[in-house]
C-alpha cells in the first residue's frame with residue numbers, strides 16, 4: 001500500500017498534493033476528493049491525479065481511502081469529524097489518518113475513527129506547493145514511531161518538518177500556519193504605501209512583491225538571521241533607519257504579537273466549539 005488519498009482538496013491540500021508531485025510522487029498513486037465536479041476536473045487537469053467529486057459520487061471519500069497508506073483530511077475544521085466518521089468503516093487498520101485542520105484535536109479525531117487507528121495531527125502552510133512549507137507533526141495515541149516517520153518523510157518532500165507536542169499547535173499555527181498571509185499582507189501594505197508616495201500602483205505592487213519574495217529567499221539561505229539581514233539594509237542615520245523607527249514608534253512588533261495571540265485564541269475557541 002503506497003497510495004495517498006487527499007480528502008477535501010482545497011487551498012491547503014492542493015498545495016501539499018502539488019508539492020509532492022513536483023517532488024516526484026507518481027500521480028497514479030494519488031487520489032483527491034472534493035465536493036464539486038468543476039473542482040475535481042480542475043485538479044485532475046492540473047496534476048494528473050484521479051479526482052472525484054462527492055456531488056457526483058456520494059461514496060467518493062470512503063472509496064478513496066480503500067488501500068490508501070496515508071489519508072490526508074483537508075476539509076474545514078467544522079467538517080473534519082463528520083468526514084472521519086464517514087470513512088471509518090472503510091479504513092484499513094494500518095492506514096495513517098493525517099489531519100491538516102486547525103483546531104481539531106487528536107482526541108476529537110480519534111473519537112471519530114475506529115479504536116487504535118493511527119492518527120497524525122499536522123499544521124502545514126501553503127508554501128508547501130513550492131517545496132518551501134513548514135509542517136508540524138504530532139502523533140496520535142496509537143501511532144507507531146514508524147508510522148510517524150512515514151508521515152514526516154512524506155512532508156519532508158514539501159518543506160521543513162518539525163515535531164511538536166499537540167499543546168503547541170495553536171501557537172505554531174499562529175506563526176507558520178497563518179504566517180504566509182501576514183507576509184502577503186505586508187506586501188499589500190507596501191504596495192499601497194508606494195502608490196501613496198506617487199508611484200504607479202502596478203509598479204508599486206511589482207516592487208512590493210519582488211522585494212518581499214527576494215527578502216524571503218535571503219531568509220531561506222542557511223544560517224540566515226532576520227535581524228542581521230535587516231541591519232545590513234539599515235545605514236546609520238540613513239533612510240531605512242527612519243522607517244524602522246517609525247514602525248517601532250507605531251508599535252508594529254506589539255501589533256504582530258497581538259495578531260498572533262488572536263489567531264491562537266481563535267483556534268482554542270474553535271476547538272471548544274467542536275466539543
Ligand SMILES: NC(=O)C1=CN([C@@H]2O[C@H](COP(=O)(O)OP(=O)(O)OC[C@H]3O[C@@H](n4cnc5c(N)ncnc54)[C@H](OP(=O)(O)O)[C@@H]3O)[C@@H](O)[C@H]2O)C=CC1
Nearest residue numbers: 008009010011012033034035036039074075076077101102
Ligand atoms: N489555507 C491554509 O493556508 C491552511 C489551511 N489549513 C487547514 O486546511 C483545511 C482546509 O482549508 P482550506 O484548504 O483553506 O479550505 P478550502 O475551502 O480551500 O478547501 C476545502 C476543500 O474541501 C472540499 N470539501 C468540503 N467538503 C467535502 C467533502 N465532504 N468531501 C470532499 N471534499 C470536501 C471542498 O471542495 P469544493 O472545492 O468542491 O467545495 C474544498 O476543496 C482547514 O481545516 C484549515 O484549518 C491548515 C493550514 C493552512
Ligand SMILES: O=C(O)[C@@H]1CCC=N1
Nearest residue numbers: 101102173177178179
Ligand atoms: O485561517 C485558518 O484558519 C487556517 C489555519 C492556518 C491558516 N489557515
